[in-house]
Amino acid sequence: xxxxxxxxxxxxxxxxxxxxxxxxxxxxxxxxxxxxxxxxxxxxxxxxxxxxxxxxxxxxxxxxxxxxxxxxxxxxxxxxxxxxxxxxxxxxxxxxxxxxxxxxxxxxxxxx
Amino acid sequence: xxxxxxxxxxxxxxxxxxxxxxxxxxxxxxxxxxxxxxxxxxxxxxxxxxxxxxxxxxxxxxxxxxxxxxxxxxxxxxxxxxxxxxxxxxxxxxxxxxxxxxxxxxxx
Numbered sequence: 001x002x003x004x005x006x007x008x009x010x011x012x013x014x015x016x017x018x019x020x021x022x023x024x025x026x027x028x029x030x031x032x033x034x035x036x037x038x039x040x041x042x043x044x045x046x047x048x049x050x051x052x053x054x055x056x057x058x059x060x061x062x063x064x065x066x067x068x069x070x071x072x073x074x075x076x077x078x079x080x081x082x083x084x085x086x087x088x089x090x091x092x093x094x095x096x097x098x099x100x101x102x103x104x105x106x107x108x109x110x111x112x
Numbered sequence: 113x114x115x116x117x118x119x120x121x122x123x124x125x126x127x128x129x130x131x132x133x134x135x136x137x138x139x140x141x142x143x144x145x146x147x148x149x150x151x152x153x154x155x156x157x158x159x160x161x162x163x164x165x166x167x168x169x170x171x172x173x174x175x176x177x178x179x180x181x182x183x184x185x186x187x188x189x190x191x192x193x194x195x196x197x198x199x200x201x202x203x204x205x206x207x208x209x210x211x212x213x214x215x216x217x218x219x220x
Contacts, residue, residue: 043210103155
């Protein structure tokens with residue numbers, strides 16, 4: 001079974017721009033979560049989607065948003081990029097009825 | 113105080129040694145516990161997933177959970193250079209709280 005895939009793998013943006021990241025979960029997984037990983041803060045939860053509905057949200061500003069499609073694929077959007085948004089953005093999917101999460105390779109975003 | 117505390121190391125051991133990693137946590141509501149391995153510039157890979165207190169073994173890996181002490185451990189037996197990575201503990205339900213990660217180097 002294919003793992004979680006994320007595109008693009010690398011991205012360079014300028015401060016003030018916006019960016020959209022994409023995630024395809026493991027086949028059959030309906031839950032998708034997003035995390036931000038930085039050297040200073042480690043891995044932090046952004047939000048979780050299940051059946052196209054956001055179920056949980058972390059402590060990030062409203063510039064961070066997401067959505068999920070009927071095929072469980074998910075996108076994450078960051079508007080008005082700041083230098084501090086430079087990070088590895090990880091997507092994870094979870095099988096229904098279980099709590100273990102499987103991560104994708106991440107999208108490394110650099111904001112200049 | 114962070115919800116999950118993990119010594120970032122680094123930890124350096126000779127090949128064949130037992131690697132011992134641990135985390136403490138403060139939220140008694142945590143019921144599900146995981147250990148991930150992350151190689152440089154890669155996504156975290158799930159190693160172990162446990163629910164209850166006690167031990168769980170999978171090959172060279174043993175995970176221990178002590179809910180009364182809010183303490184979890186991961187042991188790696190017969191460590192190999194390929195085990196050199198950052199190990200992250202994680203816990204929670206839908207939202208996972210992570211430790212800072214411990215960087216481990218296994219010397220050949």
